[in-house]
Amino acid sequence: MDQCYSKHVVDQQQTKSYQRNYQVLIDIPDEIIIEILKYIPSEIIIGKCSLISKQWYESCWKVPFSIRVKTRRAASIFEETLKSERFDTCLRIQRLDFSFVPIIGNSLELISSSPSMKSLQHLNLTRCRVTSQEIKILADSPNIRLLSSLILSGCLIGVDGVKLLCQSTNFSHLKVLDLCDCSLTPEALYHLSSSPNFFRLLSLNLRNCLVGDEGAKQLSQSQFITQLTHLDLTFSQVGLEGIKSLSNSRNLSNIIHLDLSHCEITDNGTKQLSSSPYLSNLTNLNLTFCKLGPESSQFIAESFHLNKLINLNLSYCKIGYEEMKMLSARVKHLVCVGSTVVNHSVGRNKDSSTVSNTVSTAPHTTIRMLQPAMLC
Known part of the structure; x- marks a missing residue:
């Protein structure tokens, strides 16, 4: 009880x-x-x-909603939701992520025609098999007019797709444009650089595109792309002439993150970067797998302009031992995975543990050497 x-x-x-x-x-x-x-x-x-x-x-x-569609079945459910009058008039979608989910023209037409997309600012279509036909649907949409971020990584949009991006005012608010793995050519770069649509652009990803020296020149001479803070040119086949064009361009005066890994850059290219007065705001520089010798580390270490540099990646490059010590005193994070450390001094070579200990004595500096450095 x-x-x-x-x-x-x-x-x-x-x-x-x-x-x-x-x-x-x-x-x-x-x-x-x-x-x-x-x-x-x-x-x-x-x-x-x-x-x-x-x-x-x-x-x-x-x-405003942020929606991540992870499967094709989820995409079908989302499309059915958009068809419902109950949701169509009240749903406000700000972020929409379809990454790695194949999307066809009919689906994109339904999305683009929905009033729920009038607040859409961020659209991720990574590896969605988007072509120039789907880009045209976005370009003609009466609702998608406020996009500030568009991710098209791994999509085969071609030059025709780039032209549509350049011509439609639906893309005139873009601040982030990711065209990684889109196999773009210098012709596509010409259209990008000549379009007033991209005067607000802050971040541009051209990783694994066929930019080359000509494309880099087009970018550096653009009258509209002048506010970039992030530029990724990894695997873009940019060489010395392209680096000269970029280094002498006022368009890069706001750059804080520059990725040139796996490009055709030698010591002369590094010299151009280090002596550029327009890179004085640079905080992150990636030169992984570039064809750099010990002179490059010296150019960077002695540069009068790279005073704000915090993160430097020289992995799989040759680095001078003394210059490495200078760099460690200058930058906060130095990455030299698999790099060859050249000791210019006469006498026996130092082992990798000595190199790590010497560099790590610099205050507030982190050095990362995941593989033993080769010394010669």
């Missing part, structure tokens, strides 16, 4: 506690609910928060 009574008392206390908590939830002003929802993942907002009360349900549809 006592046990039953005690259980009854506990149940009553829990019920009152739930009622108090529920009362707290329903007494919150709409503005605070909306502010809270901004920090909650979209799937939780739809699946749980919208079920709390009518007030919460109505507030949920006032918050």
Whole structure:
């Protein structure tokens, strides 16, 4: 009897506690609910928060959604949701990620024609098999007009797709454009560089595109792409002439991150970079697998312009031992995985542990040598 009574008392206390908590939830002003929802993942907002009360349900549809579609089946469900009049008029999608999910023209037409996309700012179509036909659908959309970030990595859009990006005002708000692995040529770079659509562009990824020296020259002479802070030219076949063009361009005066790994750069190219007054804001420089000798590390270490450099990657390059010590005193993070450290001094060579210990004595400096350095 006592046990039953005690259980009854506990149940009553829990019920009152739930009622108090529920009362707290329903007494919150709409503005605070909306502010809270901004920090909650979209799937939780739809699946749980919208079920709390009518007030919460109505507030949920006032918050921009970030949606990640992970499978083709999920894409089909998302498309059916867009067809529903119930959601079509109230759903506000700010971020949409279809990466690695094949998307066909009919699907993109449905997405582009939905009023739910009027707030869309970030669109990720990485490896979605997008071609110039799908780019045309985006370019002609009456709803997708506020895009600030467009990821097309691994899509075969070709020169025709680039032309559409350059011509449609739907892309005139872009700040981030990722064209990695799109097999673009200098002709495509010419159209990109000549388009007023990209005057707001801050980040450009041309990794594994056929940029070459001619493409780098087009980019450096652009009248519109002048605000870049991040530029990735990995595997882009840029050589000395391309580096000269970039180093002498005011268009790179805001650059803080420059990736030139796996390019055709030699010591002369590094000399151009180190002596450029337009790279004075550079904080991250990647020269992995470039054809650099010990002179390159000396040029960087003695540069009057690379004063803000924090992260430097010289992996699989030749680095002078003394210059390596100078670099470690100058940059915060020095990466030289698999690099050959050349000791110019007469006498026996130092082993890799001595090199690491010498460099690591610089205050606040991290050196990463995941493989033993070769010394010669």
